[in-house]
Structures are given as structure tokens and as C-alpha cells.
Amino acid sequence: MNPRTRLWSVLVAHTTSTAGNAATAIALPLFVLDTTGSTTLTGVVGAAAVAPVVVGGVFGGVLVDRFGYRRTSVVSDAVGAVTIATVPLLHVTTGLPFWALLALVVATGLLDTPGQAARHALLPELAAEAGVPLERATGWMDAAERAARLVGAPAAGALVSLLGAPLVLAMDALTFVLAAVLIAAAVPAAWPATGPADGTAGGEVAAQVGTAPLGGARGYLRELRVGLTFVRGDRLLLAVIAMVAVTNAFDAAYSSVVLPVYATERLDGGVDLGLLVGAFGAGAVAGAFAFGAVGGRWSRRRIFTVAFLLAGGPRFALLALDPGLPVLLAGVVLSGVAAGALNPILSAVELERVPPGARARVAGVVGAGAWAAMPVGILGAGLWLESGSLTTLLLVLALSYLLITLTPALFPVWRELDRRPQAPPTRP
Numbered sequence: 395m396n397p398r399t400r401l402w403s404v405l406v407a408h409t410t411s412t413a414g415n416a417a418t419a420i421a422l423p424l425f426v427l428d429t430t431g432s433t434t435l436t437g438v439v440g441a442a443a444v445a446p447v448v449v450g451g452v453f454g455g456v457l458v459d460r461f462g463y464r465r466t467s468v469v470s471d472a473v474g475a476v477t478i479a480t481v482p483l484l485h486v487t488t489g490l491p492f493w494a495l496l497a498l499v500v501a502t503g504l505l506d507t508p509g510q511a512a513r514h515a516l517l518p519e520l521a522a523e524a525g526v527p528l529e530r531a532t533g534w535m536d537a538a539e540r541a542a543r544l545v546g547a548p549a550a551g552a553l554v555s556l557l558g559a560p561l562v563l564a565m566d567a568l569t570f571v572l573a574a575v576l577i578a579a580a581v582p583a584a585w586p587a588t589g590p591a592d593g594t595a596g597g598e599v600a601a602q603v604g605t606a607p608l609g610g611a612r613g614y615l616r617e618l619r620v621g622l623t624f625v626r627g628d629r630l631l632l633a634v635i636a637m638v639a640v641t642n643a644f645d646a647a648y649s650s651v652v653l654p655v656y657a658t659e660r661l662d663g664g665v666d667l668g669l670l671v672g673a674f675g676a677g678a679v680a681g682a683f684a685f686g687a688v689g690g691r692w693s694r695r696r697i698f699t700v701a702f703l704l705a706g707g708p709r710f711a712l713l714a715l716d717p718g719l720p721v722l723l724a725g726v727v728l729s730g731v732a733a734g735a736l737n738p739i740l741s742a743v744e745l746e747r748v749p750p751g752a753r754a755r756v757a758g759v760v761g762a763g764a765w766a767a768m769p770v771g772i773l774g775a776g777l778w779l780e781s782g783s784l785t786t787l788l789l790v791l792a793l794s795y796l797l798i799t800l801t802p803a804l805f806p807v808w809r810e811l812d813r814r815p816q817a818p819p820t821r822p
Contacts (some may be wrong), residue, residue, distance in 0.1 A: 395580060397520075397523040397524040397525070398524045398526075399580070400520060400523070400524070400580050400581065401520045401521065401523075401524045401526065401531065403576050403577075403579070403580030403581075404513060404516055404517075404520060404576075404577065404580055404581065405534055405535060405538050406538075406576060407467075407471075407513070407572075407573040407574075407576035407577045407580070408510070408513045408535060408538055408539070408573070409538040409539070409541070409542045410542075410569050410572050410573045410576070411471055411474075411509070411510070411513075411569065411570060411573035412510075412538070412539045412542035412543060412546070413542035413543075413545065413546035413569055414474070414478075414546070414566045414567075414569030414570050414573070415506065415543075415546075416542060416543040416545075416546030416550065417546045417549065417550035417553075417562065417565075417566045417569070418478060418502075418550075418563065418566045419443070419550075420546075420550040420551050420554065421550050421553075421554055421559045421562040421563050421566065422439065422443070422481075422499070422559075422563065423439065424551075424554050424559045425481070425485075425559035425560065425563065426439045426495070428559060429485070429490075430492070435492065438496070439495065439496065439499055442496050442499045442500050442503075443499050443502075443503050446500050446502075446503030446504040446506075446507070449504065450503060450504040450505065450506065450507035450508055450758075453618065453758070454504065454505070454507060454508035454511070454754070454758065456617045456618050456621075456754075456755055457508060457754075458508045458511055458512050458515070458753075458754030458755075459617065459751055459752060459753065459754045459755055460617065462512075463512040463513070463515045463516045463581075463754075464512075464516075464577060464578070464581040464582075464583065465583075466508050466509060466511075466512040466754075467509050467512040467513050467516075467573075467574075467577045467581075468574045468577050468578050469505070469509075470505045470506060470508055470509025470510075470512070471509055471570040471571070471573040471574035471577070472570070472571070472574045473501065473502070473505045474502050474505065474506055474509070474567075474570040475567045475568070475570035475571045475574070476567075477498045477499075477501050477502045478498075478502060478563055478566050478567045478570065479563070479564055479567035480498055481495065481498055481560075481563050482559075482560035482561065482563045482564050483564075485560055486560065507758075507761075508754065511753075511754045511757050511758065511761075512754060513535075513577070514535065514741060514745070514753075514757065515745070515750070515753040515754055515757070516581065517531050517532060517535065517741075517745060518745050518746070518750075519750075528742045528745065528746065529685065529686065529694075529738060529739070529742045530686045530687070531686075532686070532737070532738040532739075532741040532742045532745070533682050533683065533684075533685045533686020533687070533735075533738040534682075534683070534686045535738075535741070536682040536686075536734070536737045536738045536741065537679050537682030537683045537686060537734065540675060540678045540679045540682060540734070541679045543675065544672065544675040544676060544679060548672075550562055550566075553565070617755065618755065620752055620755055621752060621755030621756045621758060621759045622759055624748065624752060624755075624756050624759075625756060625759045625760060625763075628747065629807045629810075630743070630747070630807055630808070630810040630811070631744070631747070631756070631760060633801075633805070633807050633808065634740060634743075634744075634760065634764075635760055635763035635764055637798060637799075637801055637802075638740075638763075638764040639763055639764055639765075639766055639767045640767065640794075640798050641702075641706060641795065641798055641799070642764055642765060642767060642768050642771070643767035643768055643770055643771030643774075644706070644710075644771055644791055644794065644795050644798075645706075645768075645771075646768035646769075646771040646772050647771040647772055647774065647775035647791065648709065648710070648791070649671075651772055651775040651776050651779065652710075652713070652775055652779075652784070652787065652788065652791070653667060653670065653671070653713075654667060655779060655784060656713055656784065657670070659784065660716060661719060666719055669719070669723060670722060670723065670726055673723045673726045673727045673730065674726040674727070674729060674730040674733075675730065676727065676730065677726065677727040677728065677729065677730020677731040677733070677734065678730040678731070678733050678734040679730075679734065680730075680731055680734060681701075681730060681731035681732060681733060681734020681735050682734035682735070682737070682738060683734070684731070684734065684735070685697070685734060685735040685738050685739070686738060693811075693812055694739050694742075694743070694811040694812050695802060695808055695809060695811040695812050697735055697739065698735070698736065698739050698802055698808075698811060699799070699800075699802040699803045699808075700732070701732040701733065701735040701736055702732075702736060702799040702802065703732075703796070703799050703800070704728065704729060704732035705729050705730075705732040705733035705736065706729075706795040706796070706798075706799050707791075707792045707793070707795040707796040707799065708725065708728075708729060708792075709725065709726060709729045709792075710788045710789070710791045710792035710795060711788070711789070711792040712725040712726075713788050714785050714788035714789050714792065716785075739811065743810075743811055744756065744757065744760060775787065
């Protein structure tokens with residue numbers, strides 16, 4: 395297969411799988427609410443869908459590195475197709491007990507995160523083979539993810555109203571089948587080579603990994619420790635985790651509490667909330683594509699610093715000023731464009747610094763650390779707004795976000811964003 399065709403096939407597969415996830419995230423809660431009438435049970439299902447993301451990221455990373463990126467991606471989407479399709483199938487035949495629904499949701503989430511990590515881990519070799527800068531490839535993948543969510547969620551909402559949630563869930567299962575078929579057809583078996591024998595994270599990590607694959611529970615724990623050790627010994631990755639954990643807590647508070655409350659109290663409710671979320675998403679898609687096209691020409695550190703300054707604090711400050719919906723929409727679009735450059739930079743840096751045999755393990759540790767404070771942000775914002783002022787909270791978050799996003803300009807460790815190691819070897 396032509397190298398560029400291979401790269402684009404993986405990107406299309408990733409987009410298709412992500413669109414299915416976005417549609418499931420809309421259709422599944424509506425299905426639960428419609429069949430049970432309980433908001434509490436709907437919340438339980440939502441929690442059951444989120445919790446495996448962190449668990450699967452950390453503990454599934456070893457399995458991804460051990461079994462290979464192609465195989466993991468195919469199996470992840472194949473299992474997702476089965477688990478999601480089973481929900482409407484049982485519903486219309488023998489019946490679907492709530493415990494069985496929870497089990498299916500957890501199984502889907504546990505394997506979905508490793509599947510996404512596997513497709514990301516393929517990028518360095520795919521980009522090198524196709525002659526594409528890694529920044530461009532990561533920019534394309536991030537734009538594809540954001541576009542898939544931007545389109546998949548509202549499309550699912552419209553289809554649920556027309557066809558019903560069970561049929562939409564069945565359609566979601568087909569997206570996972572398509573993604574699995576695309577990866578299986580585009581990526582050769584055992585390419586690129588992965589596993590502990592293929593590369594090490596250097597120094598202490600190399601000593602732990604050795605030169606032979608490990609097996610059993612002891613081998614699993616030893617391989618898991620490789621990811622933890624690598625991150626602990628990499629000052630830039632530790633800085634990324636610390637900074638993104640804090641900003642993710644602010645962003646989670648923004649999307650889950652602050653923005654819905656703001657839309658309810660100061661705008662026209664759900665419609666305006668949807669417009670603001672969609673405007674930010676559209677801006678982020680444009681920003682990711684723009685970075686993919688030209689980002690490799692400039693300093694990553696400079697782009698990252700400026701983009702984070704524009705993407706974070708101004709959103710909260712603008713809401714505090716209460717300028718009206720048109721100005722808010724323009725502001726969140728600009729913030730979204732800036733945000734679109736952030737994930738491609740971080741993905742490129744991480745993929746460059748981590749050898750093929752440890753990519754998924756390291757990505758799992760980094761991802762779990764970045765997500766760790768999100769529940770704290772959501773809970774903290776909710777508790778504040780029980781008795782505190784929304785405007786004061788917005789100003790506090792704006793100032794805090796500003797201070798956090800100044801760190802790449804102030805601390806020398808962030809200069810390593812611009813260190814570009816040699817490109818990974820292409821497939822012979």
C-alpha cells in the first residue's frame with residue numbers, strides 16, 4: 395500500500411472510531427433515561443463509562459506494547475462493536491438487566507482507551523514512511539478527533555429523536571466494525587515491531603526491560619513499572635503532567651459546571667450552551683489543521699505558550715465580563731483555534747521521546763496523570779456555586795489559568811519542547 399494511503403487509512407479509521415464514541419456518549423444516556431426514567435441510573439452509567447478510561451489507559455498500556463498496535467486497535471474496535479451492539483440486541487429480545495448494561499459499558503471503556511493509544515503510537519512510523527513531519531501527522535489526528543466529536547454528537551442527538559436510541563446504538567457498532575476493518579487492511583501484521591525487545595526508555599528503564607519479552611503477572615507488573623519509571627525520569631513529561639492536570643481541572647469545571655450554569659442564568663439555556671460548545675469545537679478543529687500545516691516551521695515552545703495563554707484564561711475572563719452571545723461566540727472560536735495547537739504539540743513530543751516498545755505504557759501514565767484532578771475541579775466549582783458568586787469564580791479561574799499557562803515561558807525545562815530527536819526508522 396502507498397505510504398500516504400496507509401497514513402490516511404489509519405486517520406480515517408481513528409476518525410470513524412471516535413465518531414462512534416461520540417455518538418455512543420449521546421445515545422447511551424438517552425437510552426438509559428428512556429428505559430429507566432431515572433436520572434440517578436443515568437448518572438451511574440455515565441460514571442461507569444468514564445472510570446475505565448483512566449484504568450484502561452494505565453493498565454492497558456502494557457498489553458498494547460506487548461501485543462502490538464495493529465492487533466490492539468483491531469481487537470479494541472471489534473470488542474466495542476460487539477458490546478455496543480449487544481445493548482439494543484438484548485433490549486429487543488430477552489431484556490437487558492441493569493447490571494448487564496453496566497458490564498457492557500465498562501468492557502467497552504476498558505478496551506477503547508488502549509485502542510486509541512495504539513493508533514496514536516503508530517504515527518511516528520507512519521509519518522516517517524509517508525515523508526510527513528510528525529507535527530503534521532499529530533495535527534491531522536487531533537483535528538480528526540475533534541471533528542468526529544463535533545459532528546458525531548449532534549448527529550447522534552438528531553438520529554435518536556428520529557429513530558430511537560436502540561437503533562442509533564446499533565449504527566454506532568457499525569462504525570467500530572469499519573474502523574477495525576480499515577486498520578486490519580492498511581497496517582501490515584507485526585508492523586511496526588513493538589514489545590519490550592524493540593526499544594527501551596534508556597538507563598534504568600533499559601535495565602528493567604532487558605532483551606526478552608516478559609510473561610505472567612510478575613512480567614506484567616515489571617513492564618508496567620517501565621512506563622512509570624520513564625515518566626518519573628523525564629522532567630519535561632512530569633512538567634506536562636503537572637501543568638495539564640491543573641488546566642484540565644479548570645476545563646472540567648468550565649464544561650461541566652460553569653458553562654451550563656452561565657447559560658442557564660445569563661443566556662437562553664441549552665440552545666446557547668450548544669452554540670458555545672460547538673463554536674469552541676469548530677475553532678479547535680481549524681486550529682489543529684492549521685498547526686498541522688505550518689506548525690513544524692516554528693518554535694514549539696513559543697507556539698505552545700502563546701496558544702495556551704489564548705486558549706485558557708480569556709474564556710473565563712470573557713464570561714465574567716458578560717458581553718453578550720455574539721461576542722462570546724467570537725471569543726470562544728478564537729480560544730478554540732489556539733487550543734487546537736496544544737494536543738498535536740504534546741503528542742509529537744511524547745511520541746518522539748518514547749521508544750516504540752514503551753509508547754502505550756508511557757501514554758497511559760501521562761494520560762492518567764492529566765485526568766487525575768478533573769473530578770476535583772468539577773466538585774470544587776459545584777461547591778463554590780452553592781453559595782458563592784459566579785462572576786468571582788470566573789475571575790479566580792481566569793487569573794489561576796493565566797498564572798499556570800505562563801510556566802512554559804518561565805521555566806527552562808520547557809525548552810525541551812524544541813528538542814527534536816532523529817526521526818524513527820521507516821519500514822524496510
